[in-house]
Amino acid sequence: MTRPTLSVVVPTYNESAVIEACLDALLAQSDEIHEIVVVDNNSHDDTVDKIKARAADHADATGRDPVVVLHETRQGLPFARDTGLNAATGDVLARIDADARVEPGWANATREFFARHGETYAAGSGTCTAYDLPFQDRFRAAQDALGRTVAAKLAEGDDVDAPRLFGSNMALTRGAWHRIRPHTSTRTDIFEDVDLTICAIENGIRCAIIPDARALISGRRFxxxxxxxxxxxxxxxxxxxxxxxxxxxxxxxxxxxxxxxxxxxxxxxxxxxxxxxxxxxxxxxxxxxxxx
Structure with missing residues:
Protein backbone atom coordinates (compact mmCIF):
# COMPACT_ATOMS: atom_id res chain seq x y z
CA MET A 1 0.00 0.00 0.00
CA THR A 2 1.56 3.28 -1.15
CA ARG A 3 0.94 6.16 1.20
CA PRO A 4 0.23 9.45 -0.62
CA THR A 5 2.07 12.65 0.26
CA LEU A 6 0.02 15.30 2.04
CA SER A 7 -0.02 19.06 1.47
CA VAL A 8 -2.00 21.31 3.81
CA VAL A 9 -3.43 24.62 2.58
CA VAL A 10 -4.31 27.34 5.12
CA PRO A 11 -5.95 30.54 3.80
CA THR A 12 -5.44 33.49 6.16
CA TYR A 13 -6.77 37.01 6.60
CA ASN A 14 -5.91 38.94 9.77
CA GLU A 15 -5.51 35.77 11.82
CA SER A 16 -2.77 36.96 14.17
CA ALA A 17 -4.63 35.70 17.24
CA VAL A 18 -4.91 32.09 16.05
CA ILE A 19 -2.37 31.33 13.32
CA GLU A 20 0.44 30.27 15.66
CA ALA A 21 -1.68 27.61 17.36
CA CYS A 22 -2.80 26.38 13.93
CA LEU A 23 0.77 26.05 12.67
CA ASP A 24 2.05 24.50 15.90
CA ALA A 25 -0.50 21.70 15.60
CA LEU A 26 0.52 21.03 12.00
CA LEU A 27 4.27 21.30 12.63
CA ALA A 28 3.97 18.76 15.43
CA GLN A 29 3.03 16.28 12.67
CA SER A 30 5.64 17.44 10.16
CA ASP A 31 6.91 13.88 9.62
CA GLU A 32 3.55 13.09 8.00
CA ILE A 33 3.13 16.37 6.11
CA HIS A 34 4.88 17.08 2.81
CA GLU A 35 4.30 20.86 2.97
CA ILE A 36 2.19 23.51 4.65
CA VAL A 37 1.02 26.18 2.21
CA VAL A 38 -0.24 29.33 3.92
CA VAL A 39 -1.95 31.84 1.63
CA ASP A 40 -2.20 35.35 3.00
CA ASN A 41 -5.15 37.29 1.63
CA ASN A 42 -4.10 40.93 2.26
CA SER A 43 -3.72 40.75 6.04
CA HIS A 44 -2.94 44.13 7.60
CA ASP A 45 -1.96 42.80 11.04
CA ASP A 46 1.15 40.78 11.90
CA THR A 47 -0.19 37.43 10.63
CA VAL A 48 2.55 37.06 8.01
CA ASP A 49 5.31 37.94 10.48
CA LYS A 50 4.10 35.23 12.84
CA ILE A 51 3.91 32.68 10.02
CA LYS A 52 7.46 33.40 8.90
CA ALA A 53 8.74 33.25 12.49
CA ARG A 54 7.15 29.84 13.05
CA ALA A 55 8.54 28.58 9.76
CA ALA A 56 12.07 29.75 10.65
CA ASP A 57 11.86 28.10 14.06
CA HIS A 58 11.11 24.75 12.41
CA ALA A 59 13.52 24.88 9.46
CA ASP A 60 15.37 21.60 8.97
CA ALA A 61 19.13 21.07 8.89
CA THR A 62 19.33 22.20 5.25
CA GLY A 63 17.54 25.45 6.06
CA ARG A 64 14.39 24.36 4.24
CA ASP A 65 11.27 25.96 5.69
CA PRO A 66 8.40 23.51 6.18
CA VAL A 67 5.93 26.35 5.57
CA VAL A 68 5.42 27.96 2.16
CA VAL A 69 3.97 31.48 2.33
CA LEU A 70 2.01 32.72 -0.69
CA HIS A 71 0.12 35.96 -1.25
CA GLU A 72 -3.23 36.38 -2.99
CA THR A 73 -4.27 39.99 -3.62
CA ARG A 74 -7.78 39.20 -4.89
CA GLN A 75 -9.86 39.49 -1.75
CA GLY A 76 -11.95 36.50 -0.75
CA LEU A 77 -11.58 33.00 0.63
CA PRO A 78 -12.20 31.23 -2.71
CA PHE A 79 -9.28 33.09 -4.31
CA ALA A 80 -6.92 32.30 -1.43
CA ARG A 81 -8.07 28.68 -1.36
CA ASP A 82 -7.57 28.25 -5.10
CA THR A 83 -4.10 29.81 -5.02
CA GLY A 84 -3.05 27.39 -2.29
CA LEU A 85 -4.55 24.28 -3.85
CA ASN A 86 -3.12 25.15 -7.27
CA ALA A 87 0.37 25.57 -5.82
CA ALA A 88 0.35 22.52 -3.53
CA THR A 89 2.39 19.56 -4.77
CA GLY A 90 1.20 16.69 -2.56
CA ASP A 91 -0.81 13.71 -3.78
CA VAL A 92 -3.54 14.72 -1.30
CA LEU A 93 -4.47 18.36 -0.69
CA ALA A 94 -5.93 19.15 2.70
CA ARG A 95 -7.61 22.47 3.45
CA ILE A 96 -8.16 23.79 6.98
CA ASP A 97 -9.11 27.15 8.44
CA ALA A 98 -6.53 29.38 10.10
CA ASP A 99 -8.38 29.05 13.42
CA ALA A 100 -8.36 25.24 13.27
CA ARG A 101 -6.04 23.03 15.33
CA VAL A 102 -5.62 19.55 13.95
CA GLU A 103 -5.43 16.89 16.63
CA PRO A 104 -2.63 14.31 17.06
CA GLY A 105 -2.84 11.63 14.40
CA TRP A 106 -4.76 13.84 11.96
CA ALA A 107 -2.19 13.74 9.18
CA ASN A 108 -1.65 9.99 9.51
CA ALA A 109 -5.41 9.34 9.47
CA THR A 110 -5.81 11.46 6.33
CA ARG A 111 -2.99 9.72 4.50
CA GLU A 112 -4.21 6.27 5.56
CA PHE A 113 -7.73 7.01 4.34
CA PHE A 114 -6.60 7.95 0.86
CA ALA A 115 -4.06 5.13 0.71
CA ARG A 116 -6.81 2.60 1.44
CA HIS A 117 -9.88 4.21 -0.08
CA GLY A 118 -8.65 6.91 -2.47
CA GLU A 119 -9.72 5.01 -5.57
CA THR A 120 -13.32 5.09 -4.34
CA TYR A 121 -13.44 8.33 -2.39
CA ALA A 122 -11.34 11.17 -3.81
CA ALA A 123 -12.51 13.71 -1.21
CA GLY A 124 -13.48 13.70 2.45
CA SER A 125 -13.83 15.64 5.67
CA GLY A 126 -12.65 14.93 9.17
CA THR A 127 -14.74 15.65 12.24
CA CYS A 128 -14.66 18.92 14.18
CA THR A 129 -15.50 20.19 17.65
CA ALA A 130 -15.03 23.69 19.05
CA TYR A 131 -12.23 24.52 21.46
CA ASP A 132 -13.80 27.78 22.62
CA LEU A 133 -17.42 26.79 23.27
CA PRO A 134 -19.06 24.96 26.18
CA PHE A 135 -21.04 21.70 26.01
CA GLN A 136 -18.60 20.09 23.58
CA ASP A 137 -18.16 16.74 25.37
CA ARG A 138 -21.48 15.37 24.14
CA PHE A 139 -20.88 16.69 20.64
CA ARG A 140 -17.40 15.16 20.61
CA ALA A 141 -18.84 11.81 21.69
CA ALA A 142 -21.31 11.94 18.79
CA GLN A 143 -18.55 12.83 16.33
CA ASP A 144 -16.36 9.98 17.58
CA ALA A 145 -19.29 7.55 17.30
CA LEU A 146 -19.80 8.69 13.71
CA GLY A 147 -16.12 8.07 12.98
CA ARG A 148 -16.29 4.56 14.41
CA THR A 149 -19.40 3.80 12.36
CA VAL A 150 -17.75 5.01 9.16
CA ALA A 151 -14.57 3.03 9.90
CA ALA A 152 -16.60 -0.14 10.45
CA LYS A 153 -18.51 0.35 7.21
CA LEU A 154 -15.33 0.99 5.27
CA ALA A 155 -13.86 -2.22 6.67
CA GLU A 156 -16.94 -4.09 5.45
CA GLY A 157 -16.79 -2.47 2.02
CA ASP A 158 -20.04 -0.57 2.53
CA ASP A 159 -20.76 2.87 1.05
CA VAL A 160 -20.02 5.82 3.32
CA ASP A 161 -20.78 8.76 1.03
CA ALA A 162 -21.10 12.07 2.90
CA PRO A 163 -23.53 14.82 1.85
CA ARG A 164 -20.94 17.62 2.01
CA LEU A 165 -17.35 18.62 2.60
CA PHE A 166 -16.57 20.79 5.61
CA GLY A 167 -14.09 23.54 4.75
CA SER A 168 -12.53 23.72 8.21
CA ASN A 169 -11.17 20.17 7.88
CA MET A 170 -11.24 18.56 4.45
CA ALA A 171 -8.98 16.93 1.88
CA LEU A 172 -9.11 15.76 -1.71
CA THR A 173 -6.71 14.20 -4.17
CA ARG A 174 -4.80 16.52 -6.46
CA GLY A 175 -6.44 14.82 -9.42
CA ALA A 176 -9.89 15.49 -7.99
CA TRP A 177 -9.04 19.16 -7.48
CA HIS A 178 -7.94 19.54 -11.10
CA ARG A 179 -11.27 18.06 -12.21
CA ILE A 180 -13.29 20.29 -9.92
CA ARG A 181 -11.56 23.66 -10.11
CA PRO A 182 -12.84 24.80 -13.57
CA HIS A 183 -16.38 24.50 -12.21
CA THR A 184 -16.06 26.16 -8.79
CA SER A 185 -17.31 29.66 -8.07
CA THR A 186 -15.24 32.54 -6.72
CA ARG A 187 -18.28 34.35 -5.33
CA THR A 188 -17.75 35.44 -1.74
CA ASP A 189 -21.45 35.46 -0.81
CA ILE A 190 -21.85 31.68 -0.91
CA PHE A 191 -20.47 28.77 1.11
CA GLU A 192 -17.36 27.83 -0.83
CA ASP A 193 -17.21 24.35 0.70
CA VAL A 194 -20.81 23.58 -0.30
CA ASP A 195 -20.03 24.85 -3.79
CA LEU A 196 -16.96 22.61 -3.87
CA THR A 197 -19.04 19.63 -2.75
CA ILE A 198 -21.65 20.16 -5.45
CA CYS A 199 -18.96 20.51 -8.12
CA ALA A 200 -17.32 17.32 -6.86
CA ILE A 201 -20.52 15.30 -6.95
CA GLU A 202 -21.49 16.66 -10.37
CA ASN A 203 -18.12 15.51 -11.69
CA GLY A 204 -18.38 12.00 -10.33
CA ILE A 205 -16.20 12.50 -7.27
CA ARG A 206 -17.39 10.73 -4.15
CA CYS A 207 -16.96 12.30 -0.71
CA ALA A 208 -16.77 10.61 2.69
CA ILE A 209 -16.08 11.18 6.37
CA ILE A 210 -12.39 10.52 7.17
CA PRO A 211 -12.27 8.53 10.43
CA ASP A 212 -9.88 9.79 13.11
CA ALA A 213 -8.97 12.97 11.19
CA ARG A 214 -10.12 15.19 14.05
CA ALA A 215 -9.67 18.94 14.34
CA LEU A 216 -10.59 21.54 16.89
CA ILE A 217 -12.11 24.69 15.44
CA SER A 218 -13.29 28.05 16.71
CA GLY A 219 -16.97 28.62 17.42
CA ARG A 220 -16.54 32.39 17.13
CA ARG A 221 -19.19 32.57 14.43
CA PHE A 222 -21.83 31.63 17.02
Whole structure:
Protein backbone atom coordinates (compact mmCIF):
# COMPACT_ATOMS: atom_id res chain seq x y z
CA MET A 1 0.00 0.00 0.00
CA THR A 2 1.56 3.28 -1.15
CA ARG A 3 0.94 6.16 1.20
CA PRO A 4 0.23 9.45 -0.62
CA THR A 5 2.07 12.65 0.26
CA LEU A 6 0.02 15.30 2.04
CA SER A 7 -0.02 19.06 1.47
CA VAL A 8 -2.00 21.31 3.81
CA VAL A 9 -3.43 24.62 2.58
CA VAL A 10 -4.31 27.34 5.12
CA PRO A 11 -5.95 30.54 3.80
CA THR A 12 -5.44 33.49 6.16
CA TYR A 13 -6.77 37.01 6.60
CA ASN A 14 -5.91 38.94 9.77
CA GLU A 15 -5.51 35.77 11.82
CA SER A 16 -2.77 36.96 14.17
CA ALA A 17 -4.63 35.70 17.24
CA VAL A 18 -4.91 32.09 16.05
CA ILE A 19 -2.37 31.33 13.32
CA GLU A 20 0.44 30.27 15.66
CA ALA A 21 -1.68 27.61 17.36
CA CYS A 22 -2.80 26.38 13.93
CA LEU A 23 0.77 26.05 12.67
CA ASP A 24 2.05 24.50 15.90
CA ALA A 25 -0.50 21.70 15.60
CA LEU A 26 0.52 21.03 12.00
CA LEU A 27 4.27 21.30 12.63
CA ALA A 28 3.97 18.76 15.43
CA GLN A 29 3.03 16.28 12.67
CA SER A 30 5.64 17.44 10.16
CA ASP A 31 6.91 13.88 9.62
CA GLU A 32 3.55 13.09 8.00
CA ILE A 33 3.13 16.37 6.11
CA HIS A 34 4.88 17.08 2.81
CA GLU A 35 4.30 20.86 2.97
CA ILE A 36 2.19 23.51 4.65
CA VAL A 37 1.02 26.18 2.21
CA VAL A 38 -0.24 29.33 3.92
CA VAL A 39 -1.95 31.84 1.63
CA ASP A 40 -2.20 35.35 3.00
CA ASN A 41 -5.15 37.29 1.63
CA ASN A 42 -4.10 40.93 2.26
CA SER A 43 -3.72 40.75 6.04
CA HIS A 44 -2.94 44.13 7.60
CA ASP A 45 -1.96 42.80 11.04
CA ASP A 46 1.15 40.78 11.90
CA THR A 47 -0.19 37.43 10.63
CA VAL A 48 2.55 37.06 8.01
CA ASP A 49 5.31 37.94 10.48
CA LYS A 50 4.10 35.23 12.84
CA ILE A 51 3.91 32.68 10.02
CA LYS A 52 7.46 33.40 8.90
CA ALA A 53 8.74 33.25 12.49
CA ARG A 54 7.15 29.84 13.05
CA ALA A 55 8.54 28.58 9.76
CA ALA A 56 12.07 29.75 10.65
CA ASP A 57 11.86 28.10 14.06
CA HIS A 58 11.11 24.75 12.41
CA ALA A 59 13.52 24.88 9.46
CA ASP A 60 15.37 21.60 8.97
CA ALA A 61 19.13 21.07 8.89
CA THR A 62 19.33 22.20 5.25
CA GLY A 63 17.54 25.45 6.06
CA ARG A 64 14.39 24.36 4.24
CA ASP A 65 11.27 25.96 5.69
CA PRO A 66 8.40 23.51 6.18
CA VAL A 67 5.93 26.35 5.57
CA VAL A 68 5.42 27.96 2.16
CA VAL A 69 3.97 31.48 2.33
CA LEU A 70 2.01 32.72 -0.69
CA HIS A 71 0.12 35.96 -1.25
CA GLU A 72 -3.23 36.38 -2.99
CA THR A 73 -4.27 39.99 -3.62
CA ARG A 74 -7.78 39.20 -4.89
CA GLN A 75 -9.86 39.49 -1.75
CA GLY A 76 -11.95 36.50 -0.75
CA LEU A 77 -11.58 33.00 0.63
CA PRO A 78 -12.20 31.23 -2.71
CA PHE A 79 -9.28 33.09 -4.31
CA ALA A 80 -6.92 32.30 -1.43
CA ARG A 81 -8.07 28.68 -1.36
CA ASP A 82 -7.57 28.25 -5.10
CA THR A 83 -4.10 29.81 -5.02
CA GLY A 84 -3.05 27.39 -2.29
CA LEU A 85 -4.55 24.28 -3.85
CA ASN A 86 -3.12 25.15 -7.27
CA ALA A 87 0.37 25.57 -5.82
CA ALA A 88 0.35 22.52 -3.53
CA THR A 89 2.39 19.56 -4.77
CA GLY A 90 1.20 16.69 -2.56
CA ASP A 91 -0.81 13.71 -3.78
CA VAL A 92 -3.54 14.72 -1.30
CA LEU A 93 -4.47 18.36 -0.69
CA ALA A 94 -5.93 19.15 2.70
CA ARG A 95 -7.61 22.47 3.45
CA ILE A 96 -8.16 23.79 6.98
CA ASP A 97 -9.11 27.15 8.44
CA ALA A 98 -6.53 29.38 10.10
CA ASP A 99 -8.38 29.05 13.42
CA ALA A 100 -8.36 25.24 13.27
CA ARG A 101 -6.04 23.03 15.33
CA VAL A 102 -5.62 19.55 13.95
CA GLU A 103 -5.43 16.89 16.63
CA PRO A 104 -2.63 14.31 17.06
CA GLY A 105 -2.84 11.63 14.40
CA TRP A 106 -4.76 13.84 11.96
CA ALA A 107 -2.19 13.74 9.18
CA ASN A 108 -1.65 9.99 9.51
CA ALA A 109 -5.41 9.34 9.47
CA THR A 110 -5.81 11.46 6.33
CA ARG A 111 -2.99 9.72 4.50
CA GLU A 112 -4.21 6.27 5.56
CA PHE A 113 -7.73 7.01 4.34
CA PHE A 114 -6.60 7.95 0.86
CA ALA A 115 -4.06 5.13 0.71
CA ARG A 116 -6.81 2.60 1.44
CA HIS A 117 -9.88 4.21 -0.08
CA GLY A 118 -8.65 6.91 -2.47
CA GLU A 119 -9.72 5.01 -5.57
CA THR A 120 -13.32 5.09 -4.34
CA TYR A 121 -13.44 8.33 -2.39
CA ALA A 122 -11.34 11.17 -3.81
CA ALA A 123 -12.51 13.71 -1.21
CA GLY A 124 -13.48 13.70 2.45
CA SER A 125 -13.83 15.64 5.67
CA GLY A 126 -12.65 14.93 9.17
CA THR A 127 -14.74 15.65 12.24
CA CYS A 128 -14.66 18.92 14.18
CA THR A 129 -15.50 20.19 17.65
CA ALA A 130 -15.03 23.69 19.05
CA TYR A 131 -12.23 24.52 21.46
CA ASP A 132 -13.80 27.78 22.62
CA LEU A 133 -17.42 26.79 23.27
CA PRO A 134 -19.06 24.96 26.18
CA PHE A 135 -21.04 21.70 26.01
CA GLN A 136 -18.60 20.09 23.58
CA ASP A 137 -18.16 16.74 25.37
CA ARG A 138 -21.48 15.37 24.14
CA PHE A 139 -20.88 16.69 20.64
CA ARG A 140 -17.40 15.16 20.61
CA ALA A 141 -18.84 11.81 21.69
CA ALA A 142 -21.31 11.94 18.79
CA GLN A 143 -18.55 12.83 16.33
CA ASP A 144 -16.36 9.98 17.58
CA ALA A 145 -19.29 7.55 17.30
CA LEU A 146 -19.80 8.69 13.71
CA GLY A 147 -16.12 8.07 12.98
CA ARG A 148 -16.29 4.56 14.41
CA THR A 149 -19.40 3.80 12.36
CA VAL A 150 -17.75 5.01 9.16
CA ALA A 151 -14.57 3.03 9.90
CA ALA A 152 -16.60 -0.14 10.45
CA LYS A 153 -18.51 0.35 7.21
CA LEU A 154 -15.33 0.99 5.27
CA ALA A 155 -13.86 -2.22 6.67
CA GLU A 156 -16.94 -4.09 5.45
CA GLY A 157 -16.79 -2.47 2.02
CA ASP A 158 -20.04 -0.57 2.53
CA ASP A 159 -20.76 2.87 1.05
CA VAL A 160 -20.02 5.82 3.32
CA ASP A 161 -20.78 8.76 1.03
CA ALA A 162 -21.10 12.07 2.90
CA PRO A 163 -23.53 14.82 1.85
CA ARG A 164 -20.94 17.62 2.01
CA LEU A 165 -17.35 18.62 2.60
CA PHE A 166 -16.57 20.79 5.61
CA GLY A 167 -14.09 23.54 4.75
CA SER A 168 -12.53 23.72 8.21
CA ASN A 169 -11.17 20.17 7.88
CA MET A 170 -11.24 18.56 4.45
CA ALA A 171 -8.98 16.93 1.88
CA LEU A 172 -9.11 15.76 -1.71
CA THR A 173 -6.71 14.20 -4.17
CA ARG A 174 -4.80 16.52 -6.46
CA GLY A 175 -6.44 14.82 -9.42
CA ALA A 176 -9.89 15.49 -7.99
CA TRP A 177 -9.04 19.16 -7.48
CA HIS A 178 -7.94 19.54 -11.10
CA ARG A 179 -11.27 18.06 -12.21
CA ILE A 180 -13.29 20.29 -9.92
CA ARG A 181 -11.56 23.66 -10.11
CA PRO A 182 -12.84 24.80 -13.57
CA HIS A 183 -16.38 24.50 -12.21
CA THR A 184 -16.06 26.16 -8.79
CA SER A 185 -17.31 29.66 -8.07
CA THR A 186 -15.24 32.54 -6.72
CA ARG A 187 -18.28 34.35 -5.33
CA THR A 188 -17.75 35.44 -1.74
CA ASP A 189 -21.45 35.46 -0.81
CA ILE A 190 -21.85 31.68 -0.91
CA PHE A 191 -20.47 28.77 1.11
CA GLU A 192 -17.36 27.83 -0.83
CA ASP A 193 -17.21 24.35 0.70
CA VAL A 194 -20.81 23.58 -0.30
CA ASP A 195 -20.03 24.85 -3.79
CA LEU A 196 -16.96 22.61 -3.87
CA THR A 197 -19.04 19.63 -2.75
CA ILE A 198 -21.65 20.16 -5.45
CA CYS A 199 -18.96 20.51 -8.12
CA ALA A 200 -17.32 17.32 -6.86
CA ILE A 201 -20.52 15.30 -6.95
CA GLU A 202 -21.49 16.66 -10.37
CA ASN A 203 -18.12 15.51 -11.69
CA GLY A 204 -18.38 12.00 -10.33
CA ILE A 205 -16.20 12.50 -7.27
CA ARG A 206 -17.39 10.73 -4.15
CA CYS A 207 -16.96 12.30 -0.71
CA ALA A 208 -16.77 10.61 2.69
CA ILE A 209 -16.08 11.18 6.37
CA ILE A 210 -12.39 10.52 7.17
CA PRO A 211 -12.27 8.53 10.43
CA ASP A 212 -9.88 9.79 13.11
CA ALA A 213 -8.97 12.97 11.19
CA ARG A 214 -10.12 15.19 14.05
CA ALA A 215 -9.67 18.94 14.34
CA LEU A 216 -10.59 21.54 16.89
CA ILE A 217 -12.11 24.69 15.44
CA SER A 218 -13.29 28.05 16.71
CA GLY A 219 -16.97 28.62 17.42
CA ARG A 220 -16.54 32.39 17.13
CA ARG A 221 -19.19 32.57 14.43
CA PHE A 222 -21.83 31.63 17.02
CA UNK A 223 -20.78 34.62 19.12
CA UNK A 224 -21.30 37.15 16.35
CA UNK A 225 -24.25 39.55 16.26
CA UNK A 226 -27.66 38.43 14.94
CA UNK A 227 -27.50 40.30 11.61
CA UNK A 228 -23.98 39.07 10.94
CA UNK A 229 -24.97 35.49 11.71
CA UNK A 230 -28.08 35.71 9.54
CA UNK A 231 -26.09 37.07 6.59
CA UNK A 232 -23.60 34.23 7.04
CA UNK A 233 -26.28 31.54 7.32
CA UNK A 234 -28.13 32.85 4.25
CA UNK A 235 -25.13 31.85 2.12
CA UNK A 236 -26.31 28.23 2.32
CA UNK A 237 -29.47 28.61 0.26
CA UNK A 238 -27.70 31.03 -2.13
CA UNK A 239 -25.11 28.35 -2.92
CA UNK A 240 -27.81 25.90 -3.94
CA UNK A 241 -29.53 28.64 -5.95
CA UNK A 242 -26.52 29.33 -8.20
CA UNK A 243 -26.39 25.61 -9.00
CA UNK A 244 -30.09 25.48 -9.85
CA UNK A 245 -30.85 23.08 -7.00
CA UNK A 246 -34.31 24.32 -6.06
CA UNK A 247 -35.31 21.45 -3.78
CA UNK A 248 -32.09 21.68 -1.78
CA UNK A 249 -32.47 25.44 -1.60
CA UNK A 250 -35.95 25.09 -0.12
CA UNK A 251 -34.67 22.58 2.42
CA UNK A 252 -31.85 24.94 3.34
CA UNK A 253 -34.31 27.78 3.98
CA UNK A 254 -36.51 25.49 6.06
CA UNK A 255 -33.51 24.32 8.09
CA UNK A 256 -32.43 27.91 8.62
CA UNK A 257 -35.85 28.90 9.97
CA UNK A 258 -36.61 25.81 12.03
CA UNK A 259 -33.17 24.79 13.34
CA UNK A 260 -30.20 27.04 12.57
CA UNK A 261 -31.56 30.36 13.83
CA UNK A 262 -33.42 28.88 16.84
CA UNK A 263 -30.22 27.10 17.91
CA UNK A 264 -28.21 30.32 17.52
CA UNK A 265 -30.72 32.32 19.56
CA UNK A 266 -30.91 29.69 22.29
CA UNK A 267 -27.14 29.34 22.62
CA UNK A 268 -25.92 32.89 21.99
CA UNK A 269 -25.92 33.94 25.65
CA UNK A 270 -24.19 30.83 27.09
CA UNK A 271 -21.69 30.84 24.23
CA UNK A 272 -20.92 34.52 24.85
CA UNK A 273 -20.60 33.96 28.60
CA UNK A 274 -18.14 31.10 28.23
CA UNK A 275 -14.47 31.80 28.91
CA UNK A 276 -12.46 29.00 27.24
CA UNK A 277 -9.32 29.93 29.16
CA UNK A 278 -10.90 29.44 32.59
CA UNK A 279 -13.59 26.96 31.40
CA UNK A 280 -16.17 29.02 33.29
CA UNK A 281 -19.21 31.13 32.50
CA UNK A 282 -18.50 34.79 33.26
CA UNK A 283 -21.17 37.52 33.20
CA UNK A 284 -18.64 40.21 32.32
CA UNK A 285 -18.07 38.62 28.93
CA UNK A 286 -21.56 39.57 27.86
CA UNK A 287 -20.63 43.24 27.72
CA UNK A 288 -17.40 42.73 25.77
CA UNK A 289 -17.36 43.93 22.15
CA UNK A 290 -18.53 41.43 19.55
CA UNK A 291 -15.91 40.51 17.00
CA UNK A 292 -17.69 40.31 13.69
Missing amino acids: KSGPLSYLRYSWCDQRTFAIHGRSAERRRAVATLVTATIPFYLAMWVPFRLWNPESSKFELTRLIRPINE
